[in-house]
């Protein structure tokens with residue numbers, strides 16, 4: 716049976732990142748979150764730079780849940796795009812409309828990372844959450860449901876992952892080309 720949430724490596728990594736900040740298998744929050752996600756309990760999903768928000772309803776009410784992650788500024792992204800533009804496999808992947816598997820290895824050259832690894836503690840990879848429900852764990856069932864539903868959305872549109880981190884989402888081909896030309900000019904002897 717295929718998992719409808721995180722069919723892509725990036726979608727999977729996104730919701731798994733949420734598990735790692737507060738939950739371990741087996742945890743009822745994971746089971747309940749998955750049930751809520753499967754019953755269309757998440758409405759008004761929005762993915763914006765630095766935040767994923769949505770309203771999650773269950774028998775106890777409707778909760779405005781939010782997952783936050785730091786964004787990189789435009790100069791960080793300019794360096795990131797240059798690094799990506801010099802990686803043929805990354806350029807090919809991005810132009811084919813998906814996030815290449817090596818993207819985080821390449822971005823790491825400039826100190827960036829799109830999708831947090833397990834147990835990362837750097838500030839720029841720190842995920843935080845908020846949900847007004849009675850569960851005071853960092854990841855409640857509502858946050859889990861929001862993570863799963865947003866992962867499915869990212870599966871369909873990988874640029875949402877870039878958007879979430881403050882990155883460019885339009886004219887990637889043009890930007891990659893411009894970044895590569897600029898770095899070649901910079902390397903040119905005068």
Ligand SMILES: [Zn+2]
Nearest residue numbers: 846848855857
């Ligand atoms: Zn909650």
